Amino acid sequence: MTYQESVRAQAEKLIASGHARILAIESSCDETAAAIIEDGRKLVSSVIASQIDMHALYGGVVPEIASRMHVEALDPLCDQALEQANMTMNDVDAIAVTYGPGLVGALLTGVAWAKAFAYARNLPLIPVNHIEGHVSANYIAHPDLEPPFICLVASGGHSHIVRVDDYGSYTILGGTTDDAAGEAFDKVARVLNIPYPGGPLLDKLAEEGDDRAYTFPKVVTPRPYDFSFSGLKTAVINQAHNLRQQGEEIRAADFAASFRRAVVDSLSKKAVAACKDTGITRLALAGGVASNRLLRREIERRGKKAGLDVFMPPAILCTDNAAMIGSAAFYQLMKGSVASLDLNAIPALGLM
Ligand code: KG4
Ligand code: ZN
Numbered sequence: 358m359t360y361q362e363s364v365r366a367q368a369e370k371l372i373a374s375g376h377a378r379i380l381a382i383e384s385s386c387d388e389t390a391a392a393i394i395e396d397g398r399k400l401v402s403s404v405i406a407s408q409i410d411m412h413a414l415y416g417g418v419v420p421e422i423a424s425r426m427h428v429e430a431l432d433p434l435c436d437q438a439l440e441q442a443n444m445t446m447n448d449v450d451a452i453a454v455t456y457g458p459g460l461v462g463a464l465l466t467g468v469a470w471a472k473a474f475a476y477a478r479n480l481p482l483i484p485v486n487h488i489e490g491h492v493s494a495n496y497i498a499h500p501d502l503e504p505p506f507i508c509l510v511a512s513g514g515h516s517h518i519v520r521v522d523d524y525g526s527y528t529i530l531g532g533t534t535d536d537a538a539g540e541a542f543d544k545v546a547r548v549l550n551i552p553y554p555g556g557p558l559l560d561k562l563a564e565e566g567d568d569r570a571y572t573f574p575k576v577v578t579p580r581p582y583d584f585s586f587s588g589l590k591t592a593v594i595n596q597a598h599n600l601r602q603q604g605e606e607i608r609a610a611d612f613a614a615s616f617r618r619a620v621v622d623s624l625s626k627k628a629v630a631a632c633k634d635t636g637i638t639r640l641a642l643a644g645g646v647a648s649n650r651l652l653r654r655e656i657e658r659r660g661k662k663a664g665l666d667v668f669m670p671p672a673i674l675c676t677d678n679a680a681m682i683g684s685a686a687f688y689q690l691m692k693g694s695v696a697s698l699d700l701n702a703i704p705a706l707g708l709m
Contacts, residue, residue: 381683384467385459394683402441453686457706464702512644531582566614
């Protein structure tokens, strides 16, 4: 029997049983991660090797360094994930890997590793979309959450409002027309001399600031669920430069708080509006920016006011991790989505 015939038969058995223990790999950007997820919802183990210290030396992600560090981290991380789960390779039913979107070299390291593992162990290989992974983090955190629901996905490269129609089935209601929310956070952080990665540190600083201290332009977009952060980002950066030129001190905490308020107001208002307009009463958060403290509070507040049930994964499942990839993979597997060994990385992979 060929590899392909053998894994097809195995996948069919898993689908019939409705159970699978999946070893998932994530390497799309600057975090290498491995996790074991059971039946899409149960987090058995999850380990993450962050490259932040290395990229911080350069003020941002250096793709070639990211790829090389993934190569070094993948083997030991996989061992750690199995060890933490008290499992051996023999207990794994399938391998999942992020194949896009992301940095091509970084993605390729995970894809090549997962293909080799799948072939060597004769296991089904499940290709996972990174954005779908972010959405699926909610399935781990909230065992009762089922589609349909609205999900606000905000990360370093993406900002979308998505209607999750079913497992693995999405309608994009809106998205950013320019910068992603995380990207805007990172760029403004740089102007405030906050080291990479700027978003989380800017968020922390903003907690001590007055969000009415500085006035920035309102974000306007022609379509109701779209975002635009580039104009806001430029206005904020220009204001910082002007203040500096006039010899005025920038109160960094107030500045960070005012900027964060502008971004979070736009994200949270539009996400809640999408629920109201579609009549869907469940709203979930996903992506690195979903760990933003103000965004979490505002989604809770506005969501409650609108009578919505609000879902958000803990911060560690919002930023890049492999547990979310294992969750998305389970539902892909149950639909029969198994990759062949010519799977390639797709850096600009869309959600649909
Ligand atoms: O989802 P993620 O870990 O990686 C991507 O898929 O991009 O998101 C990373 C992005 C970065 O831009 C980071 O600055 C931002 O999420 N981020 C935050 C916070 N934590 C991470 N932005 C604002 N507030 C935070 N607490
Ligand atoms: Zn991500």
